[in-house]
Amino acid sequence: MALHVTGLSVGYGRRPIIEGLDIKEISGGSVTALIGPNAAGKTTLLRALAGLVPAKGSIRLDDVELASLSVAGHARHVTYMPQALPQRVALTVLEATLSALMSGEEGSKSPAQARLRALNALERLDISDLAMRGLDELSGGQRQLASLAQSIVREPSVLLLDEPTSALDIHHQLRVMQLVEELARERGIIVIIVLHDIAQAARYAQRIIVLEQGAIAADGSPAQAITPATLARVYKVEARVEACSRGFLQVIVDRAL
Numbered sequence: 001m002a003l004h005v006t007g008l009s010v011g012y013g014r015r016p017i018i019e020g021l022d023i024k025e026i027s028g029g030s031v032t033a034l035i036g037p038n039a040a041g042k043t044t045l046l047r048a049l050a051g052l053v054p055a056k057g058s059i060r061l062d063d064v065e066l067a068s069l070s071v072a073g074h075a076r077h078v079t080y081m082p083q084a085l086p087q088r089v090a091l092t093v094l095e096a097t098l099s100a101l102m103s104g105e106e107g108s109k110s111p112a113q114a115r116l117r118a119l120n121a122l123e124r125l126d127i128s129d130l131a132m133r134g135l136d137e138l139s140g141g142q143r144q145l146a147s148l149a150q151s152i153v154r155e156p157s158v159l160l161l162d163e164p165t166s167a168l169d170i171h172h173q174l175r176v177m178q179l180v181e182e183l184a185r186e187r188g189i190i191v192i193i194v195l196h197d198i199a200q201a202a203r204y205a206q207r208i209i210v211l212e213q214g215a216i217a218a219d220g221s222p223a224q225a226i227t228p229a230t231l232a233r234v235y236k237v238e239a240r241v242e243a244c245s246r247g248f249l250q251v252i253v254d255r256a257l
């Protein structure tokens with residue numbers, strides 16, 4: 001499975017944010033991190049891929065033009081987890097996960113099968129103990145994990161995650177990143193994840209796209225995309241990029257330029 005983006009333009013009102021963007025084929029089975037400074041257009045790009053904002057150009061999943069699908073058809077293929085999570089929902093974590101599952105085609109599954117799948121999603125995120133808790137009584141990090149459960153339970157072809165670890169402690173951050181990598185590998189899905197932590201992007205993503213003012217500033221493996229020159233140009237910081245003893249890239253930021 002592969003995602004093809006060509007000539008994509010997105011704006012708000014008359015203000016263009018992304019213009020004529022081409023992204024080299026994003027293939028399933030691996031994680032692509034989308035990084036870049038504030039207001040670069042990362043969320044706007046994810047929302048366009050999710051069909052939530054009007055966009056010009058072409059977004060194809062294999063041979064299927066996503067814009068030609070119905071809302072339900074689009075949602076069946078693409079799941080988007082937004083940065084801001086709903087505050088007041090009177091459902092338990094399990095109910096919310098089940099309703100996310102039932103709102104897709106999986107509505108045809110038996111209640112017992114659906115329940116098993118929902119419980120499995122909670123277990124993979126290490127939040128089985130939250131199943132019967134109300135969403136409105138969770139901490140920020142717990143809510144983020146519950147929202148992730150709702151995103152992964154649908155088993156979409158394309159999973160778009162907007163800063164899914166921003167509220168999590170380091171254990172849960174790594175757990176989520178490991179899970180995302182496993183899901184991509186096991187199910188061959190396309191995962192695009194917006195991250196601010198560059199080292200985490202380098203550690204868990206096989207490909208990194210650096211966005212700057214709605215355009216691609218770098219695109220490639222972590223070693224190709226994350227260089228001192230790119231960090232200086234895009235993020236305005238003086239930084240060193242070094243491999244640690246295990247071979248993972250580390251970014252050491254010396255000062256803001």
Ligand SMILES: Nc1ncnc2c1ncn2[C@@H]1O[C@H](COP(=O)(O)OP(=O)(O)OP(=O)(O)O)[C@@H](O)[C@H]1O
Pocket residue numbers: 012017036037038039040041042043044045
């Ligand atoms: N609903 C909206 N209406 C008008 N302008 C918007 C809207 N959402 C975003 N923008 C503008 O679009 C630009 C890109 O915003 P976007 O949220 O895509 O950036 P981002 O890279 O995700 O930023 P951040 O890292 O700060 O979350 C910004 O200048 C922002 O002010």
